[in-house]
Amino acid sequence: MIHLKTDEEIQIMKDGGARLQKIFQEVESKLKPGMTTKKVDEIAQSIILKLGGIPSFKRVSGYHDTICISINDQVVHTPPSSRIILDGDIVTVDIGMFYKGFNTDKANTYYIGLTSNGRISQFLDTGRFALKKGIEKAISGNYIGDISLEIEHVIEGAGYHVIHELTGHGVGKILHEDPAIPGFLKGERKGTPQIKAGMTLAIEVIYAESTHEITAEDSQDWSLVTADGSYSACFEHTIAVLPQSTLILA
Secondary structure, eight states, X not given: OOOOOOHHHHHHHHHHHHHHHHHHHHHHHHOOTTOBHHHHHHHHHHHHHHTTOEEGGGGSTTOOSSEEEEETTEEEOOOOOSOBOOTTEEEEEEEEEEETTEEEEEEEEEEEXXXXXXXXXXXXXXXXXXXXXXXXXXXXXXXXXXXXXXXXXXXXXXXXXXXTTOEEEEOSSSSSEEEEEESSOOSOGGGSOBOOTTOEEEEEEXXXXXXXXXXXXXXXXXXXXXTTOOOEEEEEEEEEEOSSOEEEOO
């Protein structure tokens, strides 16, 4: 069931999303080679609590950390640990915040490099652009399949690969609500849910350099990695669909 939000509920999510964006700004300013992923988690948790929120991911059964933080071939859901971020790594930070009864969810991938890398820059720029184009299709009257198709065109058109097993999702009182939002179109676009005002969606672009296949990481309860060890990245915004526009909440 898709839960449409009232104007008042969207305002609460807007306020929560603004706080989540502040959290990302602080985390981004502190990311550097030599720090552990657990330290990034501690920074994010401290800011969430200071801003009056609760870590959404700690409300997920069996998950005990504030963020998911994935490096290089790690795709999603990687718990923080003593792993040290190295110069040249690409690091995906995924954070959810529960604020006044509603969740917002956001992810970004960063190149932690002291020198530029054109290959990685192009890879990450493509993901950011795919998310932008996908959000442009998230308007009342369109279909979820329009978002999926736009993401697929950008990612696959650049020679990269959408991860088929992972999707974006509705978000609200529950972190993962209906509908699922794949990064590729399977079937007809009109066979997917129609987008309506009041929907709040966590649109995600989850992709890899050279494969769409993933596998569980050895000795990890949550972490998923690319099947061939190639780089992966994730970009995510929480958005609200309004009658005449789309609002990025986080």
